[in-house]
Amino acid sequence: MKRIIKNNINTKIYWDRLLKNGKWGEERGSIYNKLSKYFPKKRKITAVDIGCAVGHGLIELANKLKNVKFEGCDFSKEGIKQAKKLYGSKINFFVHDVYEDSLDKKYDYILFVETLEHIDNPKKIIKKYLKYCNKKMLVTVPYKEGGKRKWEEHLYYFDEKSFKDIKEFKKYFIFKKFNTEQKIILYLFEK
Numbered sequence: 001m002k003r004i005i006k007n008n009i010n011t012k013i014y015w016d017r018l019l020k021n022g023k024w025g026e027e028r029g030s031i032y033n034k035l036s037k038y039f040p041k042k043r044k045i046t047a048v049d050i051g052c053a054v055g056h057g058l059i060e061l062a063n064k065l066k067n068v069k070f071e072g073c074d075f076s077k078e079g080i081k082q083a084k085k086l087y088g089s090k091i092n093f094f095v096h097d098v099y100e101d102s103l104d105k106k107y108d109y110i111l112f113v114e115t116l117e118h119i120d121n122p123k124k125i126i127k128k129y130l131k132y133c134n135k136k137m138l139v140t141v142p143y144k145e146g147g148k149r150k151w152e153e154h155l156y157y158f159d160e161k162s163f164k165d166i167k168e169f170k171k172y173f174i175f176k177k178f179n180t181e182q183k184i185i186l187y188l189f190e191k
Contacts, residue, residue, distance in 0.1 A: 001122065001162035003155060004145070010118040010153050012075055012097075019054055019079035022086060028057030031113055031184065034175055035138055036064050038188070043067060045108035050074075050129065051115030055083035055093060062090050068109075098125050103132045112139045114184070117154040123166065130168055130189060137189035139163075142182070143174055163187055 018024050039045070044067050049058045052072030062070045073096035074080055083093040096103070098119060110133045116122040122141075130137060141158040142151075163169045168189040177184045 001159075002157040004157045005152075005155055008118075008120055008155055010155075012077070014153075015053075015074075015076040016078040019074075019076050019082060022054050022082035025053045025056045028053070028114070029060035031140060031177065032057035032060045033064070035111070035113070035140075035186070036061055038136070038138055038186075039065050039068060039109065041065075041067065044069070045135070047071070047109035047111060048073060048103070048107045049111040049113060050096065050098060051112060051118070052083060052093070053079050055087045055091060057113060058091060059087045062087075071107075098128070103129075106132050106134050108135045109133070110137045112137070114140055114142075117141045117145075117151075117156050117158070120155065122156060123163065126163065126166060126189065130166075130191070133189070133191060135191055137168070139187040139189070140184045141187075142177075143185040144183070158185055160185070163189075 046069045049072045052058050052074050055072050058070055058072045071092045072083060073094050075097040077095055080093050080095050110129050116139060119125055142154060144159050145154060145157055160172055169187060170190045171188045173186045175184050
């Protein structure tokens, strides 16, 4: 993992502006669909998606995995407002800032889907949330984005070795993103 830009533009004001209309992230379902195979199919479990934005991706998993009680959180009040409006009848959404807040309970699964590349000190955040995780943490980030960085909000470059020093890190998988040549890497952390 390597920092690729110095200044972090990922502020609450910035993301409130992007998420206010409820449209941002409508294509995120394809990433979430790839994650469904990492969940148990019958056993009842709980899961939280940290950095869920408007919830477009999370609803894909909730519709597919009826045995999982999903919750979603984001630091953007506007994003959570839109998520509640769109999907609040199926999923509990709440405002949560990874830098300032703690979770009030543990979850079987914790998801960081296309979130850590926007956050200062991703390793510290992973370690913080592992204590709230009973079974697995699923983390996706852009893979080897480096000089081909597509988004001005992305702070870090990730590869296979990015989290090798965290003892709960178990496996990784590399996928193509949407219908492009861009790739994402999925890291699995297990307790």
